[in-house]
Amino acid sequence: MSDKVAIRFQPQRAEIAVERGQSILDAALSGKLSLPHKCGGHGTCGTCKVQIESKTELPCPTKLELRHLTETRIESGYRLACQCKLTGPATVTIPEDPLRRVVRELLAAQRLEKSHESAVNVQETAEAPIDAATPQLSAGGLADTGGVRR
Ligand code: FES
Secondary structure (H helix, E strand, O other): OOOEEEEEEEOOOEEEEEEOOOEHHHHHHHOOOOOOOOOOOOOOOOOOEEEEEEOOOOOOOOHHHHHHOOHHHHHOOEEEOOOOEOOOOEEEEOOOOHHHHHHHHHHHHHHHHHHHHHHHHHHHHHHOOOOOOOOEEOOOOOEEOOOOOO
16 A cells, blocks of 8 residues: 555645645645645644545544634635645645635626627627728729829
């Protein structure tokens, strides 16, 4: 049995091999991934929540995890990254920061609005009547200036 465990982090799509029994937080930090951990991994802040998918049974939640996670959340695979130590391969999802999510959604809405405005402008331009004063090419290829002669 290998002493290393492969952890796939989402949404970064990073796969990091760590020593069996190493915490998920240590694994993320060794891979230079951003994972909130205000208390430095002491299990007191609850900011390092992650969601784990693993075919290997996870260790029982620690008392510190039980303070920060409801039974429902634990059943959904949520754990504290600083407290949970994996014994088998797993996929770990780091939830998006709520403020970052709001900013991302606002920017996406803004981009969508701009693309709709551009589409409307293109459509209006395409449907606009040809201005009578705009020189038109005649059959000979020269601009017909509407009757101005020398
Ligand atoms: S880093 Fe604070 S609870 Fe895990």
